Amino acid sequence: MKTEDLVAQIKRKNSFLCIGLDVDLEKLPKHLLTTEDPIFSFNKAIIDATQHLAVAYKPNTAFYEAYGLKGWQSLDKTIRYLNSQYPEIFTIADAKRGDIGNTSQMYAKAFFEDMGFDSVTVAPYMGKDSVEPFLTFKDKHTILLALTSNEGAFDFQTQKVGEKEVYKKVLEISKKWKNAKNLMYVVGATKAEYLAEIRRIVPESFLLVPGVGAQGGNLQQVCHFGMTNNVGLLINSSRGIIYASNQENFAEAATSEAQKLQSQMQEILKDLK
Numbered sequence: 001m002k003t004e005d006l007v008a009q010i011k012r013k014n015s016f017l018c019i020g021l022d023v024d025l026e027k028l029p030k031h032l033l034t035t036e037d038p039i040f041s042f043n044k045a046i047i048d049a050t051q052h053l054a055v056a057y058k059p060n061t062a063f064y065e066a067y068g069l070k071g072w073q074s075l076d077k078t079i080r081y082l083n084s085q086y087p088e089i090f091t092i093a094d095a096k097r098g099d100i101g102n103t104s105q106m107y108a109k110a111f112f113e114d115m116g117f118d119s120v121t122v123a124p125y126m127g128k129d130s131v132e133p134f135l136t137f138k139d140k141h142t143i144l145l146a147l148t149s150n151e152g153a154f155d156f157q158t159q160k161v162g163e164k165e166v167y168k169k170v171l172e173i174s175k176k177w178k179n180a181k182n183l184m185y186v187v188g189a190t191k192a193e194y195l196a197e198i199r200r201i202v203p204e205s206f207l208l209v210p211g212v213g214a215q216g217g218n219l220q221q222v223c224h225f226g227m228t229n230n231v232g233l234l235i236n237s238s239r240g241i242i243y244a245s246n247q248e249n250f251a252e253a254a255t256s257e258a259q260k261l262q263s264q265m266q267e268i269l270k271d272l273k
């Protein structure tokens with residue numbers, strides 16, 4: 001998907017909400033467990049009930065890999081369902097990949113060509129040759145971990161190497177790479193106070209921002225420091241939306257939580273216009 005199509009969708013829906021499909025069989029409503037593919041049944045119901053409020057969905061592959069072949073099949077069905085029924089929606093494989101060049105090439109083929117995701121999250125730790133294979137795919141996006149939402153982000157990402165913090169080096173160095181226009185970055189909502197500085201380095205890039213809801217990040221603060229004229233933000237919430245209820249009404253409960261976030265986003269977007 002082209003970035004301008006994502007921006008157009010954001011403006012049309014008055015939303016920059018990304019819903020995380022982090023499916024844990026132990027948290028699913030009991031009545032789904034007897035269906036042929038409980039994970040897909042759950043995802044389909046959540047997607048159908050929230051697609052008018054969200055511009056992106058982000059399955060975290062860990063939640064599928066944990067169930068082996070069946071899990072991968074559920075993920076595959078989910079992405080194919082999204083691509084066929086809601087092709088305007090931006091899809092993110094939260095897989096946090098990255099390896100030596102020829103291996104990264106295979107990861108990129110798997111997520112972009114075979115599964116047809118619009119984007120994949122990638123760790124920058126192995127450097128330019130580990131990321132560039134992802135960047136060569138036209139209209140596909142590589143979402144590089146810059147400053148993550150967890151406590152451990154302070155172990156390396158905010159530490160200085162020479163004069164500069166590692167996360168700033170990730171942004172400054174990567175934005176000079178070939179096909180850097182295909183880069184987006186992960187910045188945790190719990191790190192909103194860093195966003196003004198991040199915007200000085202990457203003023204236009206889209207940021208995927210996980211960490212609102214269950215992790216305690218603040219939407220207003222993130223938007224205040226991180227929003228661009230083109231919005232430039234995808235705010236992710238996973239558990240806070242998909243597990244709003246574990247009863248038969250789970251899809252309606254998810255709609256209601258998504259609606260709350262979308263309404264806040266609509267208010268914020270009014271001020272931008």
Ligand SMILES: O=c1ccn([C@@H]2O[C@H](COP(=O)(O)O)[C@@H](O)[C@H]2O)c(=O)[nH]1
Pocket residue numbers: 020022060094147148149150186187188210211212213214215236237238239240
């Ligand atoms: O810095 C990061 C990078 C990725 N994540 C992922 O986002 C979702 C957050 O889920 P919630 O339930 O809304 O907390 C999850 O898949 C994480 O692995 C992140 O949280 N922080």
